[in-house]
Amino acid sequence: MLQVENLTVYYKTIRGYVQALEKATFTIADGEIMGLAGESGCGKTTLGHSLIHLRPPMNYIEGRVVLDGREVPVWDMEQMQEFRYRHISLIPQYAMNALNPTRKIGKMIAELLESRGVNFDEVLPELKRRLDLVQLSHDVLKMYPIELSGGMKQRTVMVVSTLLNPSLLIADEITSALDVSTQKAVCEMLVEFRDQGFVKSTIIITHDISILYQIADSILVMYAGQLSEKAPTETIFQDPRHPYTKMLIGSLPKVGVRHQEERLLGIPGSPPRLLNPPAGCRFRERCPVAFDRCVEVPPFLEISPGHSVACWRAY
Amino acid sequence: MLSLERVTKTYRLGAFGLQKLIAVRDVSFEIGERQIVSLIGESGSGKSTIGKLILRLIPITSGKICFEGTDISTLNGQSLKEYYRRVQGVFQDPFASFNPIFKADRIFRMVHDEFYPEMGAREWTEKVEATLRAVGLNPPDVLNKFPHQLSGGQLQRFLVARALLLDIHLLIADEIISMLDASTRVDVLNLLADLKARGLSILFITHDLSLGYYISERAIILYRGRIVEMGPTDKVYNRPLHPYTEMLMEAVPRLDRKWEKEIRVEREGGLAGSEGNGCVYASRCPQAMDICTQEEPDLREAEAGHFVACWAR
Numbered sequence A: 001m002l003q004v005e006n007l008t009v010y011y012k013t014i015r016g017y018v019q020a021l022e023k024a025t026f027t028i029a030d031g032e033i034m035g036l037a038g039e040s041g042c043g044k045t046t047l048g049h050s051l052i053h054l055r056p057p058m059n060y061i062e063g064r065v066v067l068d069g070r071e072v073p074v075w076d077m078e079q080m081q082e083f084r085y086r087h088i089s090l091i092p093q094y095a096m097n098a099l100n101p102t103r104k105i106g107k108m109i110a111e112l113l114e115s116r117g118v119n120f121d122e123v124l125p126e127l128k129r130r131l132d133l134v135q136l137s138h139d140v141l142k143m144y145p146i147e148l149s150g151g152m153k154q155r156t157v158m159v160v161s162t163l164l165n166p167s168l169l170i171a172d173e174i175t176s177a178l179d180v181s182t183q184k185a186v187c188e189m190l191v192e193f194r195d196q197g198f199v200k201s202t203i204i205i206t207h208d209i210s211i212l213y214q215i216a217d218s219i220l221v222m223y224a225g226q227l228s229e230k231a232p233t234e235t236i237f238q239d240p241r242h243p244y245t246k247m248l249i250g251s252l253p254k255v256g257v258r259h260q261e262e263r264l265l266g267i268p269g270s271p272p273r274l275l276n277p278p279a280g281c282r283f284r285e286r287c288p289v290a291f292d293r294c295v296e297v298p299p300f301l302e303i304s305p306g307h308s309v310a311c312w313r314a315y
Numbered sequence B: 001m002l003s004l005e006r007v008t009k010t011y012r013l014g015a016f017g018l019q020k021l022i023a024v025r026d027v028s029f030e031i032g033e034r035q036i037v038s039l040i041g042e043s044g045s046g047k048s049t050i051g052k053l054i055l056r057l058i059p060i061t062s063g064k065i066c067f068e069g070t071d072i073s074t075l076n077g078q079s080l081k082e083y084y085r086r087v088q089g090v091f092q093d094p095f096a097s098f099n100p101i102f103k104a105d106r107i108f109r110m111v112h113d114e115f116y117p118e119m120g121a122r123e124w125t126e127k128v129e130a131t132l133r134a135v136g137l138n139p140p141d142v143l144n145k146f147p148h149q150l151s152g153g154q155l156q157r158f159l160v161a162r163a164l165l166l167d168i169h170l171l172i173a174d175e176i177i178s179m180l181d182a183s184t185r186v187d188v189l190n191l192l193a194d195l196k197a198r199g200l201s202i203l204f205i206t207h208d209l210s211l212g213y214y215i216s217e218r219a220i221i222l223y224r225g226r227i228v229e230m231g232p233t234d235k236v237y238n239r240p241l242h243p244y245t246e247m248l249m250e251a252v253p254r255l256d257r258k259w260e261k262e263i264r265v266e267r268e269g270g271l272a273g274s275e276g277n278g279c280v281y282a283s284r285c286p287q288a289m290d291i292c293t294q295e296e297p298d299l300r301e302a303e304a305g306h307f308v309a310c311w312a313r
Helices: A044-050 A105-115 A120-133 A138-142 A150-161 A180-195 A209-215 A233-238 A243-250 B047-054 B077-086 B106-115 B121-134 B152-165 B182-197 B209-215 B233-238 B243-251 B290-294
Strands: A002-013 A016-028 A033-037 A058-067 A070-072 A088-091 A168-172 A201-205 A218-223 A226-232 A301-304 A307-309 B002-013 B019-031 B036-040 B062-067 B087-090 B170-174 B201-206 B218-223 B226-232 B300-303 B306-308
Touching: A002 A044, A016 A044, A016 A058, A016 A226, A033 A044, A033 A180, A033 A209, A044 A058, A044 A168, A044 A201, A088 A150, A105 A120, A105 A138, A105 A150, A120 A138, A120 A150, A150 A180, A168 A180, A180 A201, A180 A209, A180 B243, A201 A209, A209 A233, A218 A233, A218 A243, A226 A233, A226 A243, A233 A243, A243 B182, B002 B047, B019 B047, B019 B062, B019 B226, B036 B047, B036 B182, B036 B209, B047 B170, B047 B201, B077 B087, B077 B106, B087 B152, B106 B152, B121 B152, B152 B182, B170 B182, B182 B201, B182 B209, B201 B209, B209 B233, B218 B233, B218 B243, B226 B233, B226 B243
Parallel strands: A033 A201, A033 A218, A088 A168, A168 A201, B036 B201, B036 B218, B087 B170, B170 B201
Antiparallel strands: A002 A016, A002 A058, A058 A070, A218 A226, A226 A307, A301 A307, B002 B019, B002 B062, B218 B226, B226 B306, B300 B306
């Protein structure tokens, strides 16, 4: 179980702090797959990375992270070494293209495990079992990354990053470069890994909300560095309470909707700059129901079990 | 208006161009007046190659592309310039389409110098501003700015506006939505629908099936350089005939239906055109029969306007 309280992370630039993540407070239960959705630049990747690798120019400002009852010292790069990979694992964006091209997959895994003080031969039977599970031949261990297709590389990365049964897996845009058919297989593997108990909690970061509808148990929507809404997936789609969530869901083209019959609407305007952002709710300039109160930051409050929202109109 | 007849494009690969990659093979289709046609395919299916061939950015290997009755490969000099007055393209990455050291509106000046050198400055400014308003931009907000000061959606609309400054009849829109955020992509899609209402035809190249459904009346499904199915959008989507289209429709993440729970890893095939004989999809097809690996199926009309290339149908 992951608990995040008031986590605030800024980027330090010459012109001041870019306020990329503001007082993030949420929990993820054991076995929960949480989707993290939002537009580019909303802070979703910052949130994911700050839980494991909070390095400059990212600056820890305040907040705490508790994983399975244990404090995670996200502000300390050295102490985090113990958590990385063993307890918290990250699949960064484009990870499948970052495999070392000069190492065979097996050698690369052995070196990785060695750096964590784990014996490769002890883990090998389990590794093979998991390769079988994702329908990869054991031969990939003797292959170079260039010999694998995109889907095979992504599956390899998923097996490697969950090999030590981390408590938390953060998957950043792992489906965005894949074809439709491979995308589905990779998504189903995330669910399978959870069902098999390889990982306890999962955060899937993606801009593609239809993927989250398929596999996520809950969805956290972010806007301009602030949390807007978190709720079970069905609730986000059926009964969204934050105006941003409503407009975002409403703007998605669905198979079965054509422009002649139902003209979808986008959200006018663009997100504020996060260097000296306006006070209060950051969505208020694009919000159709904004009122005086919105100059104060709305708290992220639980309005019904498992459903939290930050909007003065929703309480 | 535009017709492709048995168009094939082969790229040469390797150190001396000894290897061949058939990117597009025997592709024939038409785009009529005021039509939006979706060209749908996964990566490597040849969809962007077709767009580039129509824009004459790369030479054709065999076959013919005719625009309003004229074979476009015969165009040169003045006639080619006339062609570009009528046919323009907009591409995937709006940031890569601009030179970052110049202001973004330089593209309009270039159109002026090349195509309308006789037009006066005031008249031209009015035309640019009217066009910008037509694509939903407020001219004072976007003119005289550098590309990094504008958002992806604004830049993409800039590029559409650049195309509209010319008297275009056909717009090749190659993945123009995929780099945009959800809240702005619908606006660009609606813009395309509005342009169609004003008499434009659009070839909408995409890998995203739900976008194709929203905007187009005809859909063409490509697989490895071959058309496997084409027809009216609702028929292709709701009653797909080709096993590949069926697989796509089932795998696309939808908001109205959840995936059936099964892990099915698609078998991976070789490169496009490397199989030689037989159907391009045979190595992945669950319904493949003997004939599928021996002979290539032709595109046949299964019902009015709905074509499929499959032996099992």
